[in-house]
């Protein structure tokens with residue numbers, strides 16, 4: 655097991671950021687920490703990287719307890735913080751040699767810096783100052799510094815935020831490649847990123863774990879039960895649709911199209927049909943909707 659998080663709670667003064675959070679990550683997994691703004695993702699990542707102490711609970715990284723062996727934890731963790739703080743006046747190679755020095759790589763430093771420059775495809779840009787790089791390339795420098803000591807676990811806090819679509823695709827491909835040999839935990843709000851890069855997602859909301867499952871299984875975890883897409887031939891009042899027997903919640907997409915949520919295992923198709931007949935509406939569409947990861951996210955963080 656690369657990471658064990660056990661009943662972690664964190665208060666900033668009176669502000670609760672995490673409450674009784676537990677999850678495990680096996681070696682080689684690429685796991686998304688998913689949640690809306692303020693959910694506690696960055697706090698969790700800072701705690702795992704030993705930049706913050708939890709108020710209570712236990713974290714074990716690569717067999718080392720963060721409370722008693724923080725130096726050993728830092729040796730096996732590479733951390734790319736949110737907003738990727740870098741020294742903009744330094745040259746790329748100079749900065750990476752500096753980071754290698756912090757990790758006391760000694761004589762191995764120069765070779766390792768060349769390796770990570772190659773790994774993160776920074777070769778063409780490595781003679782520039784960091785301030786002169788595009789945001790995508792700066793993100794590569796952030797990844798390179800996180801990889802410099804060849805850590806087993808990589809923690810990436812919103813690694814693709816603010817990137818254009820091309821840079822986004824490149825950084826995602828790079829993370830996927832890195833994920834072949836390392837355990838990766840990344841935080842994001844972007845569902846496509848989770849589907850493209852991660853094999854598991856832990857969804858947190860208001861400091862609590864709401865779901866933890868392989869990304870392929872999350873869409874099956876719909877708590878609201880079934881979802882039906884319905885289209886009528888003319889406009890219908892939302893309040894009327896809400897009264898259909900068995901409907902728990904309604905999402906109005908257009909004046910004529912709705913998503914109807916019902917309890918798990920209940921089949922409300924006959925009730926929708928009867929509703930349409932009573933109101934003299936023609937039912938143009940009545941289909942079960944496949945749950946996307948985004949639906950699940952909205953469902954569990956609502």
Ligand code: ATP
Nearest residue numbers: 666669670671689690691692693694695696697698
């Ligand atoms: P985002 O997606 O916006 O980055 P997040 O999921 O990373 O959010 P955190 O930054 O961990 O969330 O914040 C969790 C909660 O803790 C929020 O309510 C936030 O305001 C609070 N918080 C974070 N850092 C501090 C701090 N240094 N002092 C006080 N409260 C804080």
